[in-house]
Amino acid sequence: MTDGSKSNKVNMKTLAKVLNVSIATISKALRDSHDIGDDTKQRVIETARLLHYVPNPYASSLRKRSSNTIAIVIPEIADSFFSQAINGIETIVDLEKYHALIYLTHDSYEREKQMFNDLTSGRVDGILMSVASNTEDISHIQDLQQAGVPIVFFDRVCEDIPTAKIKTDDFNSAYMATSHLLDQGCKNISLVTIEGYPSILQAREEGYKKALAERDIEANDANSISCSNKYTNENIEVLKEHIQKVKPDGIIATVEHLATTTYLACEELKLNIPNDIKVVCFTNQITASILNPSLTTILQPAYEMGRKAAELLFGHLTGKPIQLEKENIILPSKLIVRNSTRIPD
């Protein structure tokens, strides 16, 4: 509503008029078609530059039936894993001169479904996604695939959809984390998860159980505690109650924000980490090393996962002989040992 700006739109018609050629010539010249002579091409390109011609993406998308756009569908963004993954994705999107729409499901199946319905419109050429933790019915994903939109999953994958999946070794890293705690002398390790329970958490739980089983420790249901996936003070209470009841000497926090929750709960209970209780968390936060005490973490290759997912999708989109349904890539996470699991002197 600002001004009466002229908004002198220059389009192919303008260029055609100026150069006294047909619109087709303009289009072909700009796309470097063999149909057009070199000198004409040069004149077209030069004039386009001079008049600041920028092609209309919507006209182009409509006609070509492809959008040069992908969707990134993730549960949340205020999370170091996802924001680092987006960084990796963006590297490739930028390289391929594509555009990325971002959608947050807030871990809600309903929202995810609604978004997917919209995406059947041809708005995007492909999708990179981490599924919502409470998604059970996957027909919306199947429908989209049927509609011909390629999907690549990363981190929170949907096993039942035949397409590329980029995961980290959740089972193994939880196994490593648990074994590490056992090595450090823990006898009673609790696993803190979140409600909704995405499949990756299931893998983490299994890794945890395997490590216990290996040392002939029976996994006790009471040792599994589930918090809200919102970062909230209520979780502190839930966790405190759990700790008081079960009295664990080790805790594995399976999602990022539970690190803060765990530390604060221990502080309020006057439990010393690592003397009274040892803690490992799945998190990519750079502050892990300067926490009080520094936090032993499972560091996920977030950037690389995002990047790899994007590479696969674009490989497929640009017609490289990539069979998405054959790709199932597992990038390793690392256990970074710090003071929160140290054995007291």
Added chain:
Amino acid sequence: MTDGSKSNKVNMKTLAKVLNVSIATISKALRDSHDIGDDTKQRVIETARLLHYVPNPYASSLRKRSSNTIAIVIPEIADSFFSQAINGIETIVDLEKYHALIYLTHDSYEREKQMFNDLTSGRVDGILMSVASNTEDISHIQDLQQAGVPIVFFDRVCEDIPTAKIKTDDFNSAYMATSHLLDQGCKNISLVTIEGYPSILQAREEGYKKALAERDIEANDANSISCSNKYTNENIEVLKEHIQKVKPDGIIATVEHLATTTYLACEELKLNIPNDIKVVCFTNQITASILNPSLTTILQPAYEMGRKAAELLFGHLTGKPIQLEKENIILPSKLIVRNSTRIPD
């Protein structure tokens, strides 16, 4: 899947044929035009639902010359401020049934310029942005505005562009942070900034200087130290060198990732926080409270800033009587005092 359909694109033409009416009738019925009778409308809507009709956004955008899409242009995403701001933005984008393209400048003027050039194409109806720290020439932004694309700045604003700006009180919060350090007994406070120096850091420096001046302390150039804006180990060395040379007893870290850098530098120098040196950082990281020691922070209202920026943009887009150039909103940051600035017993 559900209705055994192949990827049979159903468009208005399909619906028109099925219902034996014209395409115009379909279009108008779906947009609830007064031209169409109620029973016809019902039949159209019902059939559209049955056949899973989803409108083609590109055809619609082309014809309407508007895209229902905005761009979010930010320097980086692996930063709690920006990811929380996106959360706020997304709330409104979702509410308005819009779509959001995300672009990362990586704090590079060149990239920013290139992105803006593309955005003159009509790809988006508006832009929410935080400018790159090394952007000096603003002609790309002016050009876009001339082209009629509304822009709303948040956090890293561009003062010379007449449009809405959502800021936090950088001057005042740096003043508060500095005064707090002085109150806690600091005599020699260093300000850690980053190269490129966006205008908000300038405001922070001025707030810092004012607090010093108020107590008759002369701001010494040697107390300003500039790091790379990448989170890198080199910064630790730069900072260590600075600390050894200037021997500050207080540090204000003006961007998020410098908190970790500062803590690690102090640790390597065997300096105790807060006994030997006190630290305040501008950061929204939720781990601040569990750092070693817990970190006194300036907490910015990131979510609210993103949300407010989006509200203003959409207010303008939906024709509400909002004059963007008149909006200059300042949301307050909070000083959260923790142990990193505690006076030793």
Added chain:
DNA sequence: TTTATTTGCTTAAACGTTTACCTAAATTCG
């Protein structure tokens, strides 16, 4: 009753590209 208005729908022209199909001149080839 005639005339004006409203209702409900159709026709067709945009929006800006891309591309299959022509065409006329220039070049190559046998």
Added chain:
DNA sequence: CGAATTTAGGTAAACGTTTAAGCAAATAAA
């Protein structure tokens, strides 16, 4: 030298919507 081919473009029909303009029938006004 005539025929075939290549070169360098032009024509026009898409792509799927939206919307101005039109139009017949029904309704209201006079």
